[in-house]
Structures are given as C-alpha cells and as structure tokens.
Amino acid sequence: MTLIIIVVTVIISFLAWQNPRLLDTLILRPPAVWRGEFWRVLSHGFIHADGNHLLFNMITLFFFGTVMENILFERIGAVGFALFYLAGIVVASIPDLLRRRRDSDYASLGASGAVAGMLFAYILLDPWAMLLVFFVPVPAVIFAALFVAYSLWAERHSRSNLNHGAHLWGAAWGVVFMVALEPALLPRFFSKVLGTG
Template identity: 50%
Template sequence: MLTFILIAVTVLVSWLAFERPPLLNRLILWPPAIDRNHQYDRLLTHGFIHADWSHLLFNMITLYFFGRVIENVIGQLIGPFGFLLFYLSAIVIAILPTYLRHRHDPTYRSLGASGAVSAVLFAFVLIKPWSMIIVFVLPMPAILYAVGYVAYSFWMDRRGGDNINHSAHLSGAIYGVLFMLLMEPRVGTIFLERLMSPSFR
C-alpha cells in the first residue's frame, strides 16, 4: 500500500511541477537555497519531482516492481510504516554526498527519486539475488544487474557530462544494503547462502 501511495504522490507532484516551473524551482535541490536560506526541505522534496515523463516513468516502474517486495520485508522487521521511513530517508541520504560536493555551486541542480529507488532495488537484490528481472526486455538475475549498475554508475560519475546524478545512485545503493543489514543482520548471511546457491525464479 505504501509503495502505491509513494508512486501516486510522486506522479502528482512531478506532474504539477511540469506545469508550474515556480513549483519545480522551489522543490529542486539547489545548494545555495539550503546553504543561505536554510531550506533544508529541498533535501527531501527534490525526490518527488523529475526532469520529464520518461525520467518519472522509469523510476516509478522500478519502484513498483521492487518496492512491494521490500515494503513487505521491512514491514515485518520494523512495522507497517518502516518502508516509508526507509524510502524517505533514502532520498535524503543518497543526495548528501552530492550536496556536500556542490554546496557552494550556484549552477548545480538535482532532482528525481533515483537515489531512493536505487536503495529499494539493492535492498531487493540483498533479499533475492538470483531473482530474474527484465532489463530493456532482456531477462537477467538481479545480482548481475546490480553489478553492472554499480560499475556503470561509478564510471559515469567519474566521466560526467550527462546531467544525471550517478553519485546519488551509488549512495542510494549503499544505503539500501546498509539499512537492511542494520534492521536484520542475518540478511547478510542469507544473502551469501542464496548467492552460493543460484535459483533462477
């Protein structure tokens, strides 16, 4: 249920921001607004707006497929609102390295739920590493996608130039794994056991 609510709110806020540029400018992560005007809410609100419909669609489809599983797992660990805490905190944690790097750069802006979605994706991989997922119509194990995702994000973050915050992808991925391990340390052992016993289901 929380996954669907987050998707609905994100789609609504993103759509409103598409139609109202002043709203987008108020919600987007813009370091000077945080540093000078103390608008700390931007560390969270930037995760509910997107650059365009394709950006929004990709993130929400990913959240739909993986969020429901992780919502159920986290709900069993820390209660019904645990997933909401996880997702919202992932938005903030994933963007912090980027914010600190660009906090004095008035030309820098960032938006999108990619950091939080990355956290959800990697929490899923920790639980079901060999689960088959569809990537650009091609089926592949979640763990293989995760390795490729990290390698690509790391490379593109070093390369730069495509206006995508790959650093947030990496931070979100790390946070997703650490959050799950903190909530239930046995998840690490379970992951290793499943990793050593491939089951493509």
C-alpha cells in the same frame, strides 16, 4: 504505501511541470540548502525532469517497492517503510550537498536514489532473481555488479544529466538499512551468491 508514494510523486511532478516556480522551489540546490532551505533535501525526490524519468522510476518503485513492502511491514510497519524510502532520498543527496555546497549552477531532482535503495534491498534478499532489463532477463546479482561498475565509471566520465552518485548512495542505503535490520542477511547473501546456502 508504495502506491501512495507513487501517486504523491506523480501529482507533485505534474504540478511542477506546470509551474516552473514550484519546480525551482522543490529542486535540490546545495547552496540554497546550506542557506536554510532544508526541505529541498527531501522535496527534490518528488519531482522529475520529464515523463520518461518519472515513468522509469515509478515502474521500478512499483515492482520492487510492493515486494519490499510485504517483507518489511511486519518488522517496521507502514511508517517505518515510508521512512526507509524517504531516508533514501536524503542519503542519496548528501554527497552533492557536501561536494557542491557553493555550486550555484548545480541542481538535482528525482527519486532515483530512493528507488535504487529499494531495488538493492531486494537484491540483497534474492540475488539470483531474474530482473528484466530492457526486456532481457539478467540475474539480480549480475545486474547489481554492472550497475555499480557503470555508476562508478559514469560518475567520473559521463556528460549526461543523470546523477550517478545518487544512484550509488541510494543503493548503498538500501543494503545498509537491511543489514542493520537483520545482520544475518549479509552472510546469507554471500552464501546464496556462492551457491553454498
């Protein structure tokens, strides 16, 4: 299922790069959503700004999505896994839909929120796993803390085009989904982090 999501995302991103009208039809524009173009809440997760944006998201999705797929399939199946991913796109866009509902200049695209959801679902399961961050090994729980701290700071101060709020909401979705599926995960996570379990 992860590979299917990646292939579909790559194809739609490439088509959108070739066709600006398609890109404009799929991108998240909150005022357009409030006027009834509801597909944008989901479709913006299948288009990307450029090759680097697409490559980073899809590589991250490949590594963590395939692991989470193996873990979740037994509980929720292929359709449930796909819905978990798609819901990450939607949940990550909700703050912008509410806060920027009248901002006609605002647009957002990319799967970062859903990918962050997949990554944080994994971190909840294995907080001391070593993640390669720009080829430097970092414990997953340390990466998570730095990721959240930086995203909170960048949401207020960064002038880049990255949607840091979507990253945060997507990450939160991954944790909430996993805890709802298995409430014992949260105390187990803290036990692992503190070294008591």
